[in-house]
Amino acid sequence: MSKVIVVTSGKGGVGKTTTSASISTALAQKGKKVAVIDFDVGLRNLDLIMGVERRVVYDFVNVVQGEATLKQALIKDKRVEGLYILAASQTRDKDALTQEGVERVINELKEDGFDFIVCDSPAGIEKGAQLALYFADEAIVVTNPEVSSVRDSDRILGILQAKSRKAEEGGAVEEHLVLTRYNPSRVNAGEMLSKDDVVDLLSIKLLGVVPESQDVLNASNSGEPVVLAQDTDAAQAYLDIVERFLGGEVDHRFLEEEKKGLFKKLFGK
């Protein structure tokens, strides 16, 4: 059974692409067959984060418009078995995607035996974002502990509950919260919404917390999903998230300030 997952947020720049890349990679590492699709037509980015930008020949729009086959457009990851990337178009405008076209591509991926189809949504709540979530079975709502991000997440939850195919058929998309760019010391100082605050406000199940981390930028600089930088907190957080997503029970981590030892206090970092 294939599952379609949308990674969405409403607000821009909160970490959807970072999350899509790491979750897809970790699912494939777990032996799943995964396709990750960039829905951000005109603002392609997933290819860079995945480090496959020089291998894009055909993109999602080409497939939707019948200018290339899915096989031609899917980029096979060279690091992780079973991981495939479908890039967004850089040159077309947002209207190049149609609901029928997207459905055809998703159905073909299902027939090809993909376990997970991960849709990296563009920012906003307009057509592009609605198309990315329409066929979803599950939604990963990426939120920062900050007022405008929480508000926009609530909006996108409303859209999931009203305008997804599942909702139209009387069912519901399963919702998960990924709270990212979390800074425990600011939370402790009362300067940042805590994970409990956000869960309370959005009333949705917490899949995991990803700490604010410099390793995310380092990973994107080198075109590697941060989850591959195994010994970093961000990678561990994403591995936990995928473990929980697959039904495992893992305690939440990275919620407390890192206790700095004397050495660290003196020499920093």
Next chain:
Amino acid sequence: MALLDYLLGQRKQKSANKAKDRLQILLAHERAENKAPDYLPKMRDEILQVIAKYVEIDQDQLKINIDEENGFEVLELNLVLPDEHK
């Protein structure tokens, strides 16, 4: 400082608490607004046209929304009539 912060903290609300309080109010409001049926704006226009036949009103003075009270859905119409109309 920690003690001072603690003592002051009793009076001064932390910014995260302010954020939560504001969001709680805002989200409740926005959820109700977004749940409003699609026909609401059109119905509002038609009601306005009917009222305008009898009284001169300012279009912005008509507030219309659907609320939930004790499990009942309530259609609320709120119109302030102009001063001279007594």
